[in-house]
Amino acid sequence: MTKLPYLASGASLWRGYDYYVDHKVLSWEPAEPGAYPQQFDGVVLGNGDKPYEVHIDIAHPKKSTCTCPFAEGRHVICKHMVALYFTIYPAEADELLHAQERWEAEEVAREVAHRAETWRYVKGLKKAELQEGLYRALLEIDDLRYRRRWL
Ligand SMILES: [Zn+2]
Incomplete structure (x- = not known):
């Protein structure tokens, strides 16, 4: 099962990560009883001062809702x-960052190789081959160059 953050676009994933790091999640609570709730409600600050009401469903991420213009x-x-997801599961935010750092390090190594x-x-080429x-x-x-001119 793909976890909620990885169903977001790359831009939304990293903006969401930044929002988590910047503590834009003002409050949150489980939206159902039990030791392992799958649904949560939260209040998350937007670009301006207006907070949005966010509901996430871990088991069924596509059922998650938010009152922001993008998702409503x-x-x-x-x-x-x-x-909200990363605020509830901070270890997964760390894992995302580490995975990104590993990927970047591997990318540098691949380029060097x-x-x-x-x-x-x-x-190893001969003059004619060169x-x-x-x-x-x-x-x-x-x-x-020619193609770029027409793009
Ligand atoms: Zn939203």
């Missing part, structure tokens, strides 16, 4: 729901 009347996950591999490849490769690369650059 739609079955979407907004940043206020994400902020890719450049080293490309350099090894170029060093001329051919350079010619193709220049055409490709021209092609990219």
Whole structure:
């Protein structure tokens, strides 16, 4: 089952994370009795001073609601729901940040490895292959420039 924050768009996920970090969740409480409630109500500050009423359903995230203009009347996950979720489950906010940091570190490592591999490849080429490769690369650059003009 995909957890609520990961049903949000990337922008809503990270805005929600920021809202959680900035303590924009003013209050929250379980919306049902029991030791392991699945539904919660909260009040979350918006961009201005106007707070929104947020209801999240952990088991059925798409049933979550928020009174903000983005989410009202739609079955979407907004940043206020994400902020409420992370306020209730702070360990998952930490996990998101760590996963992001791991991904970024791996991305840097991949780029370094890719450049080293490309350099090894170029060093291994003969002169005729280099001329051919350079010619193709220049055409490709021209092609990219030409295409960008029309985008
Ligand atoms: Zn909202």
